[in-house]
Amino acid sequence: MHDRPSPTDLERFLSVAFAITDETRTLVRAALDRGFAHRHKADRTFVTDVDLAVEDRIRERLAVAFPDHAVLGEERPDRAGASGYEWVVDPIDGTLSLRHRVPLYGTILALRHRGLPVVGVIDLPGLERRYHAASGLGAFRGRERLRLVEPESVDDEIVAIGDRRQFVAIGKRDVFERIVAGHPVVRTYADCFGHALAIEGSVGAMVDFGLRVWDVAASEVLVTEAGGRYVELERRAIPDGAETYDVLFGKPAVVQHLLELLGSGLET
Amino acid sequence: MHDRPSPTDLERFLSVAFAITDETRTLVRAALDRGFAHRHKADRTFVTDVDLAVEDRIRERLAVAFPDHAVLGEERPDRAGASGYEWVVDPIDGTLSLRHRVPLYGTILALRHRGLPVVGVIDLPGLERRYHAASGLGAFRGRERLRLVEPESVDDEIVAIGDRRQFVAIGKRDVFERIVAGHPVVRTYADCFGHALAIEGSVGAMVDFGLRVWDVAASEVLVTEAGGRYVELERRAIPDGAETYDVLFGKPAVVQHLLELLGSGLET
Numbered sequence: 449m450h451d452r453p454s455p456t457d458l459e460r461f462l463s464v465a466f467a468i469t470d471e472t473r474t475l476v477r478a479a480l481d482r483g484f485a486h487r488h489k490a491d492r493t494f495v496t497d498v499d500l501a502v503e504d505r506i507r508e509r510l511a512v513a514f515p516d517h518a519v520l521g522e523e524r525p526d527r528a529g530a531s532g533y534e535w536v537v538d539p540i541d542g543t544l545s546l547r548h549r550v551p552l553y554g555t556i557l558a559l560r561h562r563g564l565p566v567v568g569v570i571d572l573p574g575l576e577r578r579y580h581a582a583s584g585l586g587a588f589r590g591r592e593r594l595r596l597v598e599p600e601s602v603d604d605e606i607v608a609i610g611d612r613r614q615f616v617a618i619g620k621r622d623v624f625e626r627i628v629a630g631h632p633v634v635r636t637y638a639d640c641f642g643h644a645l646a647i648e649g650s651v652g653a654m655v656d657f658g659l660r661v662w663d664v665a666a667s668e669v670l671v672t673e674a675g676g677r678y679v680e681l682e683r684r685a686i687p688d689g690a691e692t693y694d695v696l697f698g699k700p701a702v703v704q705h706l707l708e709l710l711g712s713g714l715e716t
Numbered sequence: 717m718h719d720r721p722s723p724t725d726l727e728r729f730l731s732v733a734f735a736i737t738d739e740t741r742t743l744v745r746a747a748l749d750r751g752f753a754h755r756h757k758a759d760r761t762f763v764t765d766v767d768l769a770v771e772d773r774i775r776e777r778l779a780v781a782f783p784d785h786a787v788l789g790e791e792r793p794d795r796a797g798a799s800g801y802e803w804v805v806d807p808i809d810g811t812l813s814l815r816h817r818v819p820l821y822g823t824i825l826a827l828r829h830r831g832l833p834v835v836g837v838i839d840l841p842g843l844e845r846r847y848h849a850a851s852g853l854g855a856f857r858g859r860e861r862l863r864l865v866e867p868e869s870v871d872d873e874i875v876a877i878g879d880r881r882q883f884v885a886i887g888k889r890d891v892f893e894r895i896v897a898g899h900p901v902v903r904t905y906a907d908c909f910g911h912a913l914a915i916e917g918s919v920g921a922m923v924d925f926g927l928r929v930w931d932v933a934a935s936e937v938l939v940t941e942a943g944g945r946y947v948e949l950e951r952r953a954i955p956d957g958a959e960t961y962d963v964l965f966g967k968p969a970v971v972q973h974l975l976e977l978l979g980s981g982l983e984t
Contacts, residue, residue, distance in 0.1 A: 544874065544901065545874075548873075548874055548917075548918045548919065549916070549918045550874065550905075550913060550918045550919070551843065575819065575843070605816075606812065606813075606816055606818065611901055611903070612896060612897075612901075612902070613900060613901065628880060628896075632881060633812065633879055633880075633881065634880070634904070635879070635903075635904040635905075635906065636902070636903040636904050637818075637903075638903065645818060648817070650817045650818045651816065651818070
C-alpha cells in the first residue's frame with residue numbers, strides 16, 4: 449500500500465524512540481539514586497513515581513515529534529490521532545523488579561500503523577541494553593543484528609516464563625505447571641527481560657500469559673524480525689473494556705515443542 | 717584466638733581476591749566475544765573452556781599470593797596447605813547461563829580459616845557488580861555497605877529459588893513446589909545471581925538446594941555480615957565422597973516465614 453511507512457520513516461521513528469529512551473534511562477537512574485514512592489493500583493500491581501514520570505516524559509516527546517500520532521500508555525489516558533499511527537507505551541515494565549532494585553525491568557515503546565506493529569523498542573536501563581526492530585529492517589541489540597538460530601537440542605534450551613501469579617489470575621495455573629514440569633530448565637524471567645532474552649536467543653522461548661497490550665506491543669516485530677516465531681495463543685476481553693494476551697515466542701523449534709507440550713495436555 | 721585473621725589480613729585477602737576477579741572478568745568477556753566450547757560432565761551439568769581457564773587463572777594467582785593456603789575448586793584437584801586457610805573457588809557459577817549468554821552467572825571466591833568462613837566474594841561480570849564481605853568488616857556491593865532491613869510486609873517480597881531440577885535431583889520436588897505455590901512471587905533466579913540479590917535485599921530470601929560447597933562458600937559470610945540470617949537446612953554425603961547443601965538465607969523475617977511454610981508442610 450502506498451501509505452505504508454517507508455524505511456526512511458521507520459528510521460526516523462526509531463531515532464526518536466532512541467532519544468526518548470536515552471532520557472528515560474536518566475530518569476530511572478536518578479530515581480534509583482534518590483529513592484521513590486510506590487502504591488498499589490486497583491489491580492493490586494504497583495505503580496511508582498518513576499512509572500508516571502517516565503510515561504509523562506515519553507508522551508511529551510512523542511507529542512512534539514509526532515503531533516498526529518495516537519498514544520496508548522499504561523498509566524495515563526489515551527491520546528487520539530488521525531495519522532493511522534499509534535504508539536503503545538509501557539514506561540516501566542517490571543515495576544515489582546524496579547521497586548526491589550532487581551535490575552531486570554525496562555521501558556517498552558512500540559509503534560503500530562493501522563493496527564500492524566511496525567517498530568518495537570525494549571530498553572533495559574539496569575543492564576544498559578537496548579533492543580530494537582522495524583518491519584523489514586531487522587532486529588538489533590545495540591548495533592548487533594540479531595538472528596535466531598535453531599538449537600542443536602531443544603532440551604538444552606532454557607525456557608523463560610512469566611510470574612506464576614499471572615497465570616493463576618486468569619485461571620491458567622495448569623499451563624504454568626505443565627511448562628515448569630515438562631521442560632528441563634524453566635526460569636521465571638518475568639517481564640521484558642524474558643522477552644529480550646527470547647529475542648536474542650539466550651532463552652529458547654518466552655511463555656507469557658495474562659498480559660496487557662503495552663506488555664507485548666514491541667515483542668512481535670522484534671522476534672519476527674530476528675527470525676523467530678510469535679504465537680498469540682489467546683486474547684480475551686476483561687471487565688474494563690481492555691484485553692489480555694497470552695503469548696509464546698522464540699526459536700521456532702522451541703515454540704513448536706512448547707505448543708506440543710501444551711496441546712498434549714489440553715487434550716487429556 | 718591469637719591466630720584468627722586480623723582486619724589487616726582480611727583486607728589483604730580481599731585485595732588479592734579483587735585483583736583476581738578483575739582478571740577473571742577479562743577472561744570471561746574475551747570468551748564471550750570469541751565464543752567457547754562446552755561439554756557435559758559426568759553429573760550432566762556443563763563445563764566450558766571458560767570455567768577451566770578461569771579456575772586455572774585463580775589457582776595461579778592464589779599460589780603466588782598465598783603459597784601455604786589450600787585450594788578447593790569445582791573443576792580441578794584440591795591443593796593442600798598447612799596454614800589453616802583454604803580458598804573455595806567456583807570459577808563460573810551459572811555455567812548454563814553463561815553458555816546461553818544470560819548475563820546472570822558469576823565467579824565465587826571464599827576463604828575459610830580452620831573451617832570457618834572469613835571472606836566471601838561474588839563477582840557478576842555480566843552485571844559489572846562485585847559483592848564482598850569479611851568477618852567483622854561488613855558486606856559491600858562495590859563500595860556501598862549492605863545492611864538488610866526487614867520488609868514492611870513479607871508478602872510484598874520477591875523470593876528467589878534455584879532451578880527446579882536441583883530439587884528434583886535430590887528428591888525434594890515437594891520443597892520447590894511448596895515454596896512456589898506458598899509465596900506470592902517466587903522467581904528462579906538461579907546460582908550466584910539469586911544469592912547476590914538476597915545479600916543486598918532485592919529479594920527477601922534465596923532458597924537453594926542440592927548445592928556443592930563452592931556454590932555456597934561465599935554466601936554465609938556475605939549474608940550474615942549484611943545483617944541477614946543464613947540457615948543450612950541439610951548437608952548430605954553424596955557418592956563421590958563430597959557433600960551437598962540445602963540452604964535458605966536472607967532477611968530474617970522472610971527466612972522465618974519460609975521456614976514456617978516448609979515446616980508446616982513437613983508436619984503434614
